[in-house]
Amino acid sequence: MLAKTTVAVLGATGSIGRATLDVLESLGGPWRAVGLSAHSRLPELVELSQRFSPDLVVAACPESAGRFDFTSLPAGVKRLIGPEGLIALAELPEVDTVVAAVVGSAGLASSLAAARQGKRLALANKEALVVAGSLLTHALKRSGGELLPVDSEHSAIFQALQAGRSREVARVVLTASGGPFRTWTAGQIAKATVDDALAHPTWQMGRKITIDSATMMNKALEVIEARWLFDLPAEKIQVVVHPQSIIHSMVEFVDGSVVAQLSPPDMRLPIQYALTYPDRIPSPCPKMDWTGAMSWDLEPVDIERFPALSLGWEVAERGGSCGAVVNAANEAAVELFLQGEIKFPEIVAGCRRVLEHHNFDPSPELGELMRLDGWAREEITKWAALC
Ligand code: NDP
Ligand code: MG
Numbered sequence: 345m346l347a348k349t350t351v352a353v354l355g356a357t358g359s360i361g362r363a364t365l366d367v368l369e370s371l372g373g374p375w376r377a378v379g380l381s382a383h384s385r386l387p388e389l390v391e392l393s394q395r396f397s398p399d400l401v402v403a404a405c406p407e408s409a410g411r412f413d414f415t416s417l418p419a420g421v422k423r424l425i426g427p428e429g430l431i432a433l434a435e436l437p438e439v440d441t442v443v444a445a446v447v448g449s450a451g452l453a454s455s456l457a458a459a460r461q462g463k464r465l466a467l468a469n470k471e472a473l474v475v476a477g478s479l480l481t482h483a484l485k486r487s488g489g490e491l492l493p494v495d496s497e498h499s500a501i502f503q504a505l506q507a508g509r510s511r512e513v514a515r516v517v518l519t520a521s522g523g524p525f526r527t528w529t530a531g532q533i534a535k536a537t538v539d540d541a542l543a544h545p546t547w548q549m550g551r552k553i554t555i556d557s558a559t560m561m562n563k564a565l566e567v568i569e570a571r572w573l574f575d576l577p578a579e580k581i582q583v584v585v586h587p588q589s590i591i592h593s594m595v596e597f598v599d600g601s602v603v604a605q606l607s608p609p610d611m612r613l614p615i616q617y618a619l620t621y622p623d624r625i626p627s628p629c630p631k632m633d634w635t636g637a638m639s640w641d642l643e644p645v646d647i648e649r650f651p652a653l654s655l656g657w658e659v660a661e662r663g664g665s666c667g668a669v670v671n672a673a674n675e676a677a678v679e680l681f682l683q684g685e686i687k688f689p690e691i692v693a694g695c696r697r698v699l700e701h702h703n704f705d706p707s708p709e710l711g712e713l714m715r716l717d718g719w720a721r722e723e724i725t726k727w728a729a730l731c
Pocket of ligand 2 (some may be wrong): 495496497566
């Protein structure tokens, strides 16, 4: 198989986007970032363009682009403005692989465009699968495109699955760091500040996913992500807390064998694997040190203190419109929490309330999913005003 070396990085200014560019730089040779996108961090986009010489850049936020002076963008680099630019970049004929690293449902349309064009979709944007897992996986089947997980847990499962056949899988076990409140009491969690919630113990990530890790909504979204990526029923997806983030996830086969993937925590590793699969290439990521003693903890999840988790299994089981509604409610609630408008436990309480109040649609099309996304955001805003 020929290596797929031309890459579009959607969300290049973010944590995953920058890690992807580091990986491309270290791979060198034929590997190339053909296109980059940003939303509002446009000085960073220009800096990255000077470093990586893409053919095309996209500034997805028209307001930020309208205020920005692009004169230092290198000569010959084309630019597109607005969300349609993301779709154009994902569809670019010269692009083999689209790294979808936009945060939130804003990344759905471009992920879907890449899937429809039969690209390799290296997916960090888990929200796209949560909102529209059925549409996205069908689009890939029709086009012959590939879906490679970037999320570390799903990359681990993808790798471990290669040890057996899909009918031999008994269950998958997603590991969770437990976030900054793993050892906090419910009373302490109720009073958590924005700074407390942003202090993740093992991973450096964007603000939204960091808050999702603190509520453990991130793991709920990952249960739904696993349901679509690996076509598994909710009851075959389990979660265990593993604070060291060394075991990235596991697959248990019908004979009782458990196959896991391990490494020191570094997102460049699953990103590189999504780019180079099926090849493995030396990477600059830190390696395990087996010369000293070490111990790893595994603990059961606590749904009482982290009620977001139950939403994961519920949405994975019900499917339909549930993912779009919970995802949008969560995005809006996280934003309100970051702005100091609601308290920490209200993020998940709001998501539960909006899920229960929505009119369930078992097989929504894209237009309906987008309408529900807008509806759920409005519901959260109205509800927050009453809190
Ligand atoms: P960041 O917040 O660091 O980056 C988000 C990127 O998306 C930025 O480039 C940002 O542009 C862009 N963006 C934001 N809003 C929009 C929008 N409305 N339209 C288009 N582009 C937009 O997030 P992360 O890199 O941490 O996360 C990205 C995705 O990867 C998320 O889905 C997350 O769940 C997932 N993920 C992240 C992990 C991590 O370690 N960070 C691990 C596993 C999954 P700008 O900065 O210019 O405003
Ligand atoms: Mg993850």
